[in-house]
Amino acid sequence: MKDDQPNPRPQTRIQQRNRQTILEAALEVFSAYGFRGATLDQIAAEAGLSKPNLLYYFASKEAIHLELLSGLMDTWLDPLRAMNPDGEPTAEILAYVRRKLEISRDFPRESRLFANEILQGAPRMQPALEGDLKSLVDEKCALIRGWSDAGRIAQIDPYHLIFSIWALTQHYADFDVQVRAVLGPGHDPFAEADRFVETLYQRLLKT
Amino acid sequence: MKDDQPNPRPQTRIQQRNRQTILEAALEVFSAYGFRGATLDQIAAEAGLSKPNLLYYFASKEAIHLELLSGLMDTWLDPLRAMNPDGEPTAEILAYVRRKLEISRDFPRESRLFANEILQGAPRMQPALEGDLKSLVDEKCALIRGWSDAGRIAQIDPYHLIFSIWALTQHYADFDVQVRAVLGPGHDPFAEADRFVETLYQRLLKT
DNA sequence: TGTTGATTTGACCATCTGGTCAAGATAAGC
DNA sequence: GCTTATCTTGACCAGATGGTCAAATCAACA
DSSP: OOOOSSSSSOOOHHHHHHHHHHHHHHHHHHHHHHHHHOOHHHHHHHHTSOHHHHHHHSSOHHHHHHHHHHHHHHHHHHHHHTOOTTSOHHHHHHHHHHHHHHHHHHOHHHHHHHHHHHHTTOTTTHHHIIIIIHHHHHHHHHHHHHHHHTTSSOOOOHHHHHHHHHHHHHHHHHTHHHHHHHHOSSOOHHHHHHHHHHHHHHHHHOO | OOOOSSSSSOOOHHHHHHHHHHHHHHHHHHHHHHHHHOOHHHHHHHHTSOHHHHHHHSSOHHHHHHHHHHHHHHHHHHHHHTOOTTSOHHHHHHHHHHHHHHHHHHOHHHHHHHHHHHHTTOTTTHHHIIIIIHHHHHHHHHHHHHHHHTTSSOOOOHHHHHHHHHHHHHHHHHTHHHHHHHHOSSOOHHHHHHHHHHHHHHHHHOO
């Protein structure tokens, strides 16, 4: 996201590789144990580096965590940004749902990291929530309201419609153990979820 | 749940009161910071007791946490247990949704404690999930499937129907900060959610 | 009131944890 | 190969944290 130019910081190949390795390891550990539950030793072990070496690449434990979180917000917002005002309303909303569910399936650790942060009151993300997130949601909700006012989808509160999409799709990543425990073996929760949410939102939005 | 008889352990009034005070304080702290993020000193301060005194009433930090979790499961299952096979299907399901949302509104700390535990892989609850929870859900899903096979509600996967109820209702407790950040001031998320989920499930279940 | 058992706590301990530092190993340019 | 800048680490530190313990305080009851 930053340091794309060769100037500001040299960013040798070793630096690039090791910072990446560390972030990957930190994601694994933070998403499983939360910020305070994770230790630098765990992350170092996961990354195959020594603890002082971690701190050569990142100023502190908090700095690693922040870097992960800031990288997250964009991944989070992109699918919603992609909702096209000129598309067919139901198709656009369903595409958003499907895309969000794919993200839960493919990036469950990121989803849990995010959930951990919000659960604990979002101490490091509140500004982003009230800023970028809110304004994007406001914009898309205006769009959705336009669609329902024009009778192209059923009348529904657009904000809570979006909340429901977040809740449903993230549930399969964040509560994975519970879902699997209840379904028992021999199930593909995400495949089933895909069919379920499609049905749900089609019935909800049908005029 | 245990020690209802006066015999096994005396349980003086002081003991009863202090154990309760400690559990209340621990709920506050654990739900806000997670198990590892919470400290005995924090809990002691919140309870207005000294740390050694906590450990006079509970064997360890873990013991406090376990007691909270075990108390939780029942509160969690009760609304689902209350689903009446002889009632009107849509009304029964909507009542369940409403009851679950009330719990999110009235016991958000319990909801977050639970979410924290599941998020981190449910290390201390997996047996309960695969046991009591699964069998109750299996039972109620059979019931719901009966309803939809009889044409009394629309065809829908009962397991994912229940997951959707959990996801939606708990979202308002667990992601409270996010919901409020997006809605902005002047909203009552739970009141709005109540209307939203009612609409959603009515449209989903209508034959 | 004296005695006994329950309750409370200050002082303490071992371990863990985030972080530092100086010295050594390695890679890169000349 | 030599020099310089980058990278790596063993040893260490200060503070936090879960937990212990003996001694002190309190409550109840004979």
